[in-house]
Amino acid sequence: MPENGSRPQVEPDLTVNFAGIRSPNPFWLASAPPTNSGEQVMRAFDAGWGGAVWKTIGEPIVNVSSRYSSIDWNGQRMMGLNNIELISDRPLEDNLREIAEVKKRYPRHAVVASLMVESKREAWHTIVAQAEDAGADGLELNFGCPHGMSERGMGSAVGQVPEYTEMITAWVKEKAKTPVIVKLTPNIADITVIARAAKRGGADAVSAINTINSITGIDLDTFIPRPNVDGKSSHGGYCGPAVRPIALNMVQQVASDPEAALPISGIGGIANWQDAAEFILLGCGTVQVCTAVMHYGYRIVEDMIDGLTNWMRQKGFATIEDFRGLSVGRVTEWKHLNLSYKIVARIDEAKCIGCELCYIACWDGAHQCIHLDRVSGPVDGHDVELHTPPAAIEAATRASIAVTPIPKLDGHGPATGATPLARIPRVDETECVGCNLCSLVCPVEQCITMVEVETGKGPETWEERTSSQGGAKECAPPGLTTQRS
Amino acid sequence: MRQDPSIAEKFQDLHPPFAPQAARVEADRCLNCFDAPCTAACPTHIDVPRFIGKIARDNLRGSALTILDANVLGESCSRACPVEVLCEGACVFHRCNQQPIQIARLQRFAMDAFHASGGTLPRRSAVERAEKIACIGAGPASLACAAELRQRGFQATIFERRPLPGGLNTYGVAEYKLPARASVEEIELIRKLGVEFRHGVEIATEADVAALEREFDALFLGVGLGPAHRLGIPGDDHRDVIDALEFIAQYKTDTPPQVAESVAVIGAGNTAIDAANAARRLGAANVAILYRRTQRQMPAFSFEYEHAKQEGVRFLWRVMPVRIHADEGGIRSLECVQVQIGEGGALSPVPGSTFHFDCGQIICAIGQSPLLQLLSAVRGVELRHGRVAVDRPTGRTANPKYYAGGDCVNGGREVVDAVADGKRSGIAIAEHLERAAQGAGSPEAVHA
Numbered sequence: 001m002p003e004n005g006s007r008p009q010v011e012p013d014l015t016v017n018f019a020g021i022r023s024p025n026p027f028w029l030a031s032a033p034p035t036n037s038g039e040q041v042m043r044a045f046d047a048g049w050g051g052a053v054w055k056t057i058g059e060p061i062v063n064v065s066s067r068y069s070s071i072d073w074n075g076q077r078m079m080g081l082n083n084i085e086l087i088s089d090r091p092l093e094d095n096l097r098e099i100a101e102v103k104k105r106y107p108r109h110a111v112v113a114s115l116m117v118e119s120k121r122e123a124w125h126t127i128v129a130q131a132e133d134a135g136a137d138g139l140e141l142n143f144g145c146p147h148g149m150s151e152r153g154m155g156s157a158v159g160q161v162p163e164y165t166e167m168i169t170a171w172v173k174e175k176a177k178t179p180v181i182v183k184l185t186p187n188i189a190d191i192t193v194i195a196r197a198a199k200r201g202g203a204d205a206v207s208a209i210n211t212i213n214s215i216t217g218i219d220l221d222t223f224i225p226r227p228n229v230d231g232k233s234s235h236g237g238y239c240g241p242a243v244r245p246i247a248l249n250m251v252q253q254v255a256s257d258p259e260a261a262l263p264i265s266g267i268g269g270i271a272n273w274q275d276a277a278e279f280i281l282l283g284c285g286t287v288q289v290c291t292a293v294m295h296y297g298y299r300i301v302e303d304m305i306d307g308l309t310n311w312m313r314q315k316g317f318a319t320i321e322d323f324r325g326l327s328v329g330r331v332t333e334w335k336h337l338n339l340s341y342k343i344v345a346r347i348d349e350a351k352c353i354g355c356e357l358c359y360i361a362c363w364d365g366a367h368q369c370i371h372l373d374r375v376s377g378p379v380d381g382h383d384v385e386l387h388t389p390p391a392a393i394e395a396a397t398r399a400s401i402a403v404t405p406i407p408k409l410d411g412h413g414p415a416t417g418a419t420p421l422a423r424i425p426r427v428d429e430t431e432c433v434g435c436n437l438c439s440l441v442c443p444v445e446q447c448i449t450m451v452e453v454e455t456g457k458g459p460e461t462w463e464e465r466t467s468s469q470g471g472a473k474e475c476a477p478p479g480l481t482t483q484r485s
Numbered sequence: 486m487r488q489d490p491s492i493a494e495k496f497q498d499l500h501p502p503f504a505p506q507a508a509r510v511e512a513d514r515c516l517n518c519f520d521a522p523c524t525a526a527c528p529t530h531i532d533v534p535r536f537i538g539k540i541a542r543d544n545l546r547g548s549a550l551t552i553l554d555a556n557v558l559g560e561s562c563s564r565a566c567p568v569e570v571l572c573e574g575a576c577v578f579h580r581c582n583q584q585p586i587q588i589a590r591l592q593r594f595a596m597d598a599f600h601a602s603g604g605t606l607p608r609r610s611a612v613e614r615a616e617k618i619a620c621i622g623a624g625p626a627s628l629a630c631a632a633e634l635r636q637r638g639f640q641a642t643i644f645e646r647r648p649l650p651g652g653l654n655t656y657g658v659a660e661y662k663l664p665a666r667a668s669v670e671e672i673e674l675i676r677k678l679g680v681e682f683r684h685g686v687e688i689a690t691e692a693d694v695a696a697l698e699r700e701f702d703a704l705f706l707g708v709g710l711g712p713a714h715r716l717g718i719p720g721d722d723h724r725d726v727i728d729a730l731e732f733i734a735q736y737k738t739d740t741p742p743q744v745a746e747s748v749a750v751i752g753a754g755n756t757a758i759d760a761a762n763a764a765r766r767l768g769a770a771n772v773a774i775l776y777r778r779t780q781r782q783m784p785a786f787s788f789e790y791e792h793a794k795q796e797g798v799r800f801l802w803r804v805m806p807v808r809i810h811a812d813e814g815g816i817r818s819l820e821c822v823q824v825q826i827g828e829g830g831a832l833s834p835v836p837g838s839t840f841h842f843d844c845g846q847i848i849c850a851i852g853q854s855p856l857l858q859l860l861s862a863v864r865g866v867e868l869r870h871g872r873v874a875v876d877r878p879t880g881r882t883a884n885p886k887y888y889a890g891g892d893c894v895n896g897g898r899e900v901v902d903a904v905a906d907g908k909r910s911g912i913a914i915a916e917h918l919e920r921a922a923q924g925a926g927s928p929e930a931v932h933a
Contacts, residue, residue: 074541075513353580360519372520390519397525401877401909404528404899405570406784419580423522443516444581 012312013319014305016050018285019179019205019263021138023110025050026280026320027304030267030288031114031140031183034298036088038098042105047298048305051110052102053207053288056087056142057095058116058127058154069216069226071242080242081291082216084227084234086148087116096134103135111135112181116142116154119164121171128175138178141169141203143194144185144210146237156210159185162197169201179204181265184250186243187213191250195260207265207288208254209247211237240291244269248282255283255328271300273307280320281327339465340457343434343450345370345427351447354423358438358448363390369431370438374421429453486649486665489741495766496660499792500564500590508594512541515586516577523572523588528905529556533572537591549599552592553606557632557908558625560600560671561654562901563592564663567755569788571901600670606632606678614638616918619701621688621859624652625900626891626907627707628672631680633911639918641680642701646687649738650676652709653892654900656734659759661766665737691862698886703914706863706873706882706889707907710853710897716751720809721849725816729760729850736763745845747771749819750798751806754784757850761798764848773799773842775806777824777832805832807839809847818843856893863887872896880910888914 014025028051029035029044036055044052063085071080088095103111113131117123131139142149143159150157158164165182172180182198184191186209195206213235218225225233247268254260266279271292279287292300317323347358362370371387388396427438439448503511515537523533531552539548552559568574568589576585618634620627623645631641649655655668676682688694697704713728715721725745729752735742748769750761753776764772774793776783779802783790794800801821808820823838855871865884867874873882873889880888890906892898 075510353577354518354522355516355577356519357516393520397520398530400525400530402526402528402530402905403895404567404902406898419577 010313010316010318012309012317014050014309016286016320018110018265019138019181021051021110021112021179022108023050023286024108025305026276026284026286027051027301028053028110028112028265028286028288029293030290031056031112031142032290032294033085034290034293037090038102041098041102041111044293044298044301045102045106045109048301049109049298051112051137051286053112053114053140054088054095054099054136056114056116056145057092057131058087059118060091061086061089061148063089064229066227066229069236070240071216078240078291078295080214080216080238081240081294082214082227082236082238083211084147084229084236087114087142087145092130096130099131099134099136103137110137112138112140114140114142114183115172116145116149119153119158119168124168124171125175128172132176132178136178138181138204139172139176140181140183140207141172142183142210143168144183146185146187146211146213147235156185156187159183159194159210160188162193165194166197166201169198169203173202181205181207183210183267184208184254185210186246186250186268190253192253192257192260195254195257195262199260199262203262205263205265205285206254206260207267209243209250209268211239212243212246214238239269241269241271244275248278251279251284252282252328252331255325256331271295273304273311276304276308277311277323278327280324282331283325283328285320285324335463336461338459338461340455340460341452342455343452344429344432345434345438346449346451347425347427347438348447348449349419349421349424351444352419352424353444353447354419355443356423356425357441357443359425360390361437361441366435366437367431367433369428369433370425371428372422372425374426486669486738487740488665488738489736492660492736492741493664496664496763499659499661500593502597503587503590503594505594508540508591509543511587512537512591515541518577522575522577523586526571526575527555528571528899528901529562529908530905531555531559531572531592533588536595537586537588540591540595545595545598546602546604548595549604550607552595553599556901556904557606557629557675558654558671558900558904559592560596561625561651561658561663561668562904563589563596564667565654565658565900567786567788567899570786604674606636606674608638608678609636610638612638614640614918614922616640616702616922617642617700618703618705618914618918619644619697620705620707620907621697622652622707622709622891623647623650623672623682623684624707624709624891625654625903626910627652627705628675629904629907630705630707630888630890630911630914631907632675632678633908634915635675635678635680637911637915639915643680643682644686644688644697645682645684648684650682650684652707653730656737657730657756657759658900659733659762660737661762689859689862691864694859694862694864702886702918704887705880705907705910705914706860706866706887706893707891707903708856708859709892711856711858713849713853714851716806716809716847716849716851718806718808720811720816723809723811723816723847725811725845726809726847726849729756729848730853732760732848733763736767741767744769745816747844748773748846748848749806749842749844750774750848750850752776752850752852753778753800754850754852755786755789757848758785758789758793758798760848760850761793762796764846765796765798769846771799771844772797773801773844775801775804775819775821775842777803777805778826778830779803782830801842805834806847810841816845816847819847853897860893870896878909879913880906881913 016026031053035052041052067085069082070078073079113136115127117127145155149155182203263285265286266284267288270287270289276287359370442448517534521534536548536551572588573585578585617640620631620643623643634641650672651668655665744764744767748764761772803824804821805824810818818841823835824832867883873894880890888910890910891903
C-alpha cells in the first residue's frame, strides 16, 4: 500500500478502459429509468457521468401503475427501492435513433445497449446488429430482471439457468463486434455458477448485481402489498443502499473465482464515492448507479468524481487500476482467519455521553462483559461475578424520588458538564470477546475503540489447528458425516 | 369558565404543536438510552424513550398510555414543565454538541392525539372497592392521587372551593404554556374515570375535617399554599396593588384585568415572570420586575428570564420598594431604594439612592404563606417550617389516616412534582387499605 505523504502529489486520472469500452470515469448509469431516453442520457453526460447503459431495449412492452415502492428507515427515505417496471416501453426505432444521436454528440462517453429479446438465435442476432449499427460501444445482456419479463422466459429466467446463459451469450458473441457484458441476477444460490457460464459462452465482462426479488411491505389499512396495482401487487426487484452488502459479497465471489473472472461492472446500492471505491477495491472496473439518481438526480455524480479524486490523491493512486482489486485477497474463508488475534473494547470516558447503549447491547445481545457497577478491587476474572442486571437498574431509577430543581436552592442546569462516572460503563477486558457490538451501537465517533491485546500466542488458523490434530473436520449435515464415532 | 375571546389571540402557544411528520423525524433522533437520564430526571419517571419510540413507530395510543401510566396529567406537564431543567436538560445529546430531543413537544403530540381520538384513562384493576378516600384541593397532587386510587378500584372524592378543577394548572400557569381550557379538558378524563368532584366546598375548620374523617377511610391533603405575602409598605392596601396569582387567574378564567400603562412587578420568581409577561400581552407599555437581589439569586429559571426579556420586560436589580404614592386618579409611583448586599446576604439601603418608579399598577409575586388555619385543624399532622411533614416515599403524615403532597409539602415546586407526590400517596393509600382489608377479612369489613 502506498504511504501517505511519502510520494509526490499526483493528479489522479479517472479514465477507464472496461473490457475495451472507454469512458472518462468509472461512473456509469445503470440500465433503468434514468437512461430511458437520449435527452436524459445527454443531460447525464453533461452532469459528469462517464457512461450509460441504456434502458433495456427489445420488443416494446406495456407497463402498469404504480411501479415502485420503498423502505424508509428511521426517517431516511428509500433505504431500499423496489420496482415492477419492465424494459423500455418506447418503440425500438426511437431508442436506436437516440443512441446514434447521443454517440454522435458525445463520442468520448460510453453508451452500452442493454438487450433483452425472446430466447431465439435470430432475435438476438437482429437486436445485436441493430444496437451496434446505432453506434453502441458495447452490449449488456439483461439476464437478470426478476419480475414480469422472467414470466415470459426472459431476464432472470435465463440468468438462473447456466445452460441458457451460456447458450445465449454464445449466440450474441457469434454476431457481436463490440464487447459483451452479461448482467447477473442475484436470485440464485451461487452467483459464480452463472458467471462461469457467461465466461464459457464467451462474454467479455459481467455486471452484478441485478435487483433482488422482494416484497417491500404491506399497507396495514388495506392489507395490499406495495406497490399497489388496483388491489394486487407482484414481487419486484429490490435495489438501493439496503442491497449493497449483498452486491459486494457477490462481486467478491465472482472476482475471486478464476473460472469466472472477467472484468466486472459493479452494481448494487452505490450512492457515493465511498461506495464506488469499495466496489473497485473488490475488483470492479466500472460502477453503475440507479437508485441514488432516481432519488436525487444526475447531479450526485459531481461529488462521486470529486470525492474519489481527492481520496485517490490522498492515497497516492494515479489511476483506477492502481487500487482496483486490492481488497479481493483480503476476503478469505473463515478457516484461514487468525484465532490468536484478540481485540477488546475500550471506552473513552472523556467522549462517553452516558447513553449506556453499549451496556444493554452487551448484556442482552452479546457476552455480558460491560458493566455499570464500578467496583474497586480485583473482581475481573472467570469466577462468578455478581452484577446488577438491567431490569434491576431500571427499577431502582423508577423507585427513586426526583424533584424539579429550583436554581436558587438546587442549582444544576442541563447535562452540559462531564458525564457522571456512574453512567460511564466499564469493560471487563478479561471477559470481552472482541465482538465489536458495543462500538457499533455507540452513537459517539471514536468513543469505543477496539484495541489489540497481546495474547502471547503465535498466529494460528482453524485449518492449522485442526490439521495439527489429525486433519480438518468436515462440516456435514447430521447423518452424512463419516467421522462420527 | 368565562375566558375572554381576546385571550387566545394574545396568548398563543409558546411552543407550537408538532405536525405528524415533524414529530416522527424528531422521535427518530432519540437514541433510546438505557436507564435513560431523562426518565430519571422526571419526577414522575415517565419512560421517555419508550413513548418516543412509539411515536416513531406510529403507535400513538401506546405512546400516550405509556405517558399516562406514569403521569395522569401528561398533557399539562408536556406544556407546563420546565423541561430545560428536567428531562430535556438531562438529554445526553447536550454532551455531544447536539440539540436535546424535544421531549415536551413530543409528549404533547402523543397526548393531543390521544385526546383527539377520544381516549380514556384505563383502569389498573377491574375490581370495585368500597373504601372511600377524600382528596382536599383539586390541584395536580390531589388529581394524581385520586386518579391512581380510582384506577385501582377505590372510591375517590375531590373537594375544591373554586368552581373549576386543576388548581394552579387551571388558574395559575401562563396561558401561552397551558390554556385553562386544556387543563379542564384533561381533568375531564379523571372525572370520566369515576372520581367524584365536589366544587364550592371549603374545608377550613375542625368541624369540616371531623365530618370528612367520619365519611372517608383516608384523606389526602393537596391543598397547596395559602394567601399571598403582602408588601408590607405604606400604601400596599391600594386596590391597584394586586396579587400575581389572582391577576393570572383573572385573565385566564374571567374578564381580563385592566392594565396600567406602566406596571411594576415585585419579586423575581417564575410567577413574577408569568405575571409580567401577561401584563405586557394585556397591553402595558412599560413593565419592570423589581428585585431586591441580583440576577444570580433570582429564583426564576434562567430560560424564563430570557423569555421575559424577549417579551419586553425590564429588570431592576437590588431594588427595594419603600412606599406607594397614589392620588384620586390611582397609583402614581412606587418609591424605591437601591440596596447593597453585605456579608451573609444581608440587605442595607444605599444612602441617597431613593428614586420613584412611575407606575399605575403594582403586581406582587413575593410568595405565599402556608394554609395554617386548615392544616392546624387536622389533628396529629405535623408541620415543619409551615410545610406538612411526610414520609417521602409514601406521603404519609404523622397522622396515619392523612397523606399529603404538592405545594403544601414541598413549599411550592412544579406541577410534575405535585403529580409525583399525589401518585406516590395514591399507591401508598391503596396498599395500606388493601392490607387493612386483608387483615379484616374483606373490603366491606372496613366499613362494618
